[in-house]
Amino acid sequence: MVRLFWRRRRWRGLAALEGWSLIEEGRAIGRRLDTKSFLRAQALAMVAGGIADLANHHPDISYGWGYCSLRFTTHSAGGVTMNDLICAARVNAAIG
Numbered sequence: 306m307v308r309l310f311w312r313r314r315r316w317r318g319l320a321a322l323e324g325w326s327l328i329e330e331g332r333a334i335g336r337r338l339d340t341k342s343f344l345r346a347q348a349l350a351m352v353a354g355g356i357a358d359l360a361n362h363h364p365d366i367s368y369g370w371g372y373c374s375l376r377f378t379t380h381s382a383g384g385v386t387m388n389d390l391i392c393a394a395r396v397n398a399a400i401g
Contacts, residue, residue: 322393327385333378334389338400340371349373349400356395362388 319325319334328335340346346368353375357363365376375396377389 319390322390323397325393325397328376329378332384333376334385334393335374335376336393336396338373338375340373343368343370346371346373352399353396356399357392360388360392360395362392364392 319327322334324338325334325336327333338346338349340349350366350368350373353364353366353373357377362377362379367374375393377392378384379386379388
């Protein structure tokens with residue numbers, strides 16, 4: 306069973322992830338990436354989706370002209386777990 310992070314551990318893990326923040330009263334992490342085109346936003350969504358799919362851990366993704374928003378949470382655990390932080394770190398590594 307996947308365990309939720311204690312609040313202190315969650316903040317420490319999140320502090321290492323540039324651009325990500327706790328959202329929804331700490332039940333998810335999110336990041337908004339601003340872009341200069343729709344195609345760039347779509348490409349970022351595809352990269353994030355591919356990374357998450359390989360981990361079998363699927364975020365909520367929305368994008369449009371000028372933005373791509375990502376949200377990770379572990380539904381089965383009811384909040385943020387290590388899987389969410391790992392996927393966020395992999396997204397950061399991929400997009401530079």
